[in-house]
Each structure stands twice: as structure tokens, then as C-alpha cells.
Amino acid sequence: MAARRLVLLANQYPYVNGDHVFVAAEMPALAAHFDEVVVFNYAPGEPSEMAILPSNVRFGGSLYGIPRAEKIKALLSPRNLTRLAGITLMEARTGRLATNFRSFVAGTIAGMGLANDARLKDALYERGIETTVYSFWGMGIGMLVPWIRPRISSVNLRLHRYDLYEEESGYLPFRPGLFRRTDRILAISESSRRYLLEKYPREKLAEKIEIRRLGSAAPLEPEVPLSERTGDEEAGRIIVSCSYVIPVKRVARILDALEKIPGDTPLTWIHFGGGILEEELRNRASAQIRPGLSIQIRGATPHEEIIDYYRTHKIAAFVNVSASEGVPVSIMEAISYGIPVVATDVGGTAEIVGGPLKTGELVPADFTQDELAEKLLHVLSAAPGTYTPKELWANRYNAVVNAEATASLIASKP
Numbered sequence: 001m002a003a004r005r006l007v008l009l010a011n012q013y014p015y016v017n018g019d020h021v022f023v024a025a026e027m028p029a030l031a032a033h034f035d036e037v038v039v040f041n042y043a044p045g046e047p048s049e050m051a052i053l054p055s056n057v058r059f060g061g062s063l064y065g066i067p068r069a070e071k072i073k074a075l076l077s078p079r080n081l082t083r084l085a086g087i088t089l090m091e092a093r094t095g096r097l098a099t100n101f102r103s104f105v106a107g108t109i110a111g112m113g114l115a116n117d118a119r120l121k122d123a124l125y126e127r128g129i130e131t132t133v134y135s136f137w138g139m140g141i142g143m144l145v146p147w148i149r150p151r152i153s154s155v156n157l158r159l160h161r162y163d164l165y166e167e168e169s170g171y172l173p174f175r176p177g178l179f180r181r182t183d184r185i186l187a188i189s190e191s192s193r194r195y196l197l198e199k200y201p202r203e204k205l206a207e208k209i210e211i212r213r214l215g216s217a218a219p220l221e222p223e224v225p226l227s228e229r230t231g232d233e234e235a236g237r238i239i240v241s242c243s244y245v246i247p248v249k250r251v252a253r254i255l256d257a258l259e260k261i262p263g264d265t266p267l268t269w270i271h272f273g274g275g276i277l278e279e280e281l282r283n284r285a286s287a288q289i290r291p292g293l294s295i296q297i298r299g300a301t302p303h304e305e306i307i308d309y310y311r312t313h314k315i316a317a318f319v320n321v322s323a324s325e326g327v328p329v330s331i332m333e334a335i336s337y338g339i340p341v342v343a344t345d346v347g348g349t350a351e352i353v354g355g356p357l358k359t360g361e362l363v364p365a366d367f368t369q370d371e372l373a374e375k376l377l378h379v380l381s382a383a384p385g386t387y388t389p390k391e392l393w394a395n396r397y398n399a400v401v402n403a404e405a406t407a408s409l410i411a412s413k414p
Contacts, residue, residue, distance in 0.1 A: 015047035
């Protein structure tokens with residue numbers, strides 16, 4: 001019986017940044033289903049830290065920065081030229097080629113060059129090995145997927161947000177060609193599944209799409225039960241947010257809403273995460289004048305410290321007001337610790353947040369300050385038992401359970 005190898009394509013993993021937190025959650029299950037796993041990424045430079053890999057997993061290298069000569073060599077390959085003709089025709093039929101020709105060509109050359117890397121080809125096409133491909137993204141390293149030769153057991157593609165929603169990311173090259181070369185598409189939410197079916201009806205994707213949700217690790221139990229803690233009330237009820245401080249996350253709008261909550265409600269707002277708007281947020285926070293509101297802008301914070309804070313403090317609410325999301329892992333982590341959530345109804349967030357789910361409350365994507373303040377106050381004043389967010393996490397977003405489901409699917413024949 002031939003040895004079974006998984007070639008895993010990530011953007012940063014096993015470097016300890018970027019998609020590390022997502023891929024690392026699935027790696028033990030994937031390693032258990034294959035004899036060998038070879039990981040390639042698309043990250044520049046040398047990593048400051050590498051993940052500890054299971055014994056049968058090895059890092060094949062970064063495919064970033066393929067030399068121009070190699071890209072030209074790949075482009076002139078008769079096999080690739082034949083494939084390119086078909087992909088170009090598919091793209092032309094969508095009506096998108098003429099207005100996005102340069103981006104299509106750039107993506108094509110990049111994808112061909114990545115797929116032509118000698119290290120990758122050795123891992124993909126070694127004789128006597130049954131090889132499966134799992135691309136964790138549909139862009140970045142995922143650009144090489146359409147150029148994978150037929151000699152592969154199955155090609156599996158996971159799609160998230162930036163590699164799916166063109167209304168947000170702009171033109172994404174050769175989607176029909178990408179989907180045709182894929183045996184399975186792993187959608188992270190029902191929302192993303194619907195988007196694929198509506199956006200690409202010609203591709204007849206219904207039989208290829210499987211919903212395979214991401215997840216977060218099981219919560220760590222505090223040394224002192226939260227029910228016995230009393231110190232947190234001294235600073236007022238704690239509201240937490242966790243995201244990059246960038247325009248799409250709209251973090252400053254949380255402060256706008258907090259200032260609308262009546263001043264007789266002492267509150268502490270803590271934000272974890274840094275970004276290009278961090279200084280502006282700090283200046284805005286230092287100028288706020290609402291009585292009883294304490295603000296801590298923690299900036300970039302190690303993941304372990306964030307989780308430890310959730311573990312050791314009573315947190316009244318978690319807030320996410322992003323203009324765009326897939327299904328936020330930050331919300332998965334919050335509900336795993338029993339924290340109710342107030343979030344914008346974007347992407348797949350409605351599949352994890354909402355009154356009927358007993359996990360919190362949604363606000364419209366174009367919410368007003370008053371609407372967000374009202375929902376926050378509703379959550380803060382809710383009777384015990386109104387929200388039971390940890391139950392949904394256990395049923396739908398447990399990373400270990402979801403990783404095993406994903407690994408089992410990828411290891412099976414399409």
C-alpha cells in the first residue's frame with residue numbers, strides 16, 4: 001500500500017504569526033490521518049519563531065520570492081500553456097477578463113511560478129506516494145492550485161474572507177479555473193457557501209462545497225472560580241474587544257457607543273490589538289470625559305496573555321464592530337469563556353452571535369452609536385441565564401472536534 005502524504009499550503013504557518021493560530025489547531029488531526037505531512041508557506045524573510053511540528057510533519061520551505069527566470073520557465077512550459085488556454089477561456093466567459101486583464105496575467109504568472117518550485121514538485125509528484133493537497137487559502141499560496149498536475153489523489157481548498165469576497169478584496173484571478181481544479185471547497189460558514197453558489201452558478205459548486213468551520217481551543221479553567229472573584233467589580237463591569245486597529249475594524253466606534261451609555265454605569269473597556277490607527281485611538285481615549293469609564297488600550301498583546309485575561313477575569317461583554325468578517329475566531333474564543341458578544345451582522349457572524357443563539361446581540365453593519373450603546377446596555381443588564389455562549393462554542397466551534405472533522409474529510413476519497 002502506498003504511503004499517504006499531505007501537502008499543506010499555508011500563508012505563514014509554520015512561522016508563528018499570521019495564520020499560525022488557525023492552521024496549528026488542525027495540525028494534530030491532519031498529522032494523525034496521513035503518514036507524512038509536508039508544509040509549504042508563502043512568507044517572506046526568516047521567522048522569529050517556528051511552530052513545534054508533530055514528528056511526521058516537516059517544513060518544505062517558503063515559496064515566496066520565486067525568481068523571475070523560474071516564472072518565465074513555468075510560463076513557457078507546454079503543459080502550463082495548455083492549461084492557461086483553458087483557464088483564460090473560462091475567465092473570458094465570466095466577462096471579467098477584459099476589465100481585469102493585468103491582474104489576471106500577474107496572478108497567472110505568480111501561480112505558475114509557485115507551482116513550478118522544485119521543492120514543491122518533489123513533494124507533490126514523488127512516485128509511489130499517494131498525495132493529497134490542502135490549500136488553507138484561495139489567494140497567496142493558493143494561487144498555485146490551478147496549476148497542480150492531475151497526478152494527485154485530491155485537492156482541497158479552504159476559503160475564508162479576503163480570498164472569497166471580491167466586493168471587499170477586489171478582483172480575485174481565475175476563480176473558475178481554481179474551482180475546477182479543486183475536488184472539495186471547505187467553506188467556513190453557511191454564509192460563505194451561499195456566496196459561492198450565488199456568485200459562481202456556472203461552476204455548479206454545490207456538490208464540492210463542504211462547511212467545515214474553524215474553532216478555538218478548549219477554555220482553560222481559572223485557578224479561582226470566577227463566581228468567587230470580587231475584585232473586577234471595583235473598576236466597573238469589563239467590556240473587551242480584540243482586533244487590529246485598522247479602518248475595517250472601526251474600533252473607535254466602540255468608544256463612541258460607550259460614551260452614550262448612562263454615566264451611572266461604571267465600565268472598564270479593554271482593547272487588545274495594535275495597528276495603524278492605534279495612536280489615534282489612544283488620543284481619542286485620553287480625551288473622553290464620560291464619568292465612570294476606564295479605558296485600557298493594551299496594543300499588540302501575545303495570544304496567551306489575552307486568553308489568560310479571559311480565564312482570570314469576569315468579563316461582561318465582548319464587542320466586535322468590524323465592517324467585514326468571515327466568522328471571527330476572536331468571537332469563538334470569547335464565547336468559549338462564556339462571554340456574551342455584541343457584534344455587527346457581517347459575513348458569517350450571525351451564525352455565531354445572536355439572541356436566538358443565546359450568545360449575545362447583533363447590530364446592523366451600518367449601526368449608529370445609539371444602536372450599539374443600546375445593545376451593549378441590553379447585554380450588560382441581562383438577567384443571569386439570558387446568554388449561555390459556551391454551549392454554542394461546545395456544539396459548533398470546538399477546535400479539536402472541528403479539526404478532526406476536517407482532517408477526516410480531507411483524508412477520504414472525493
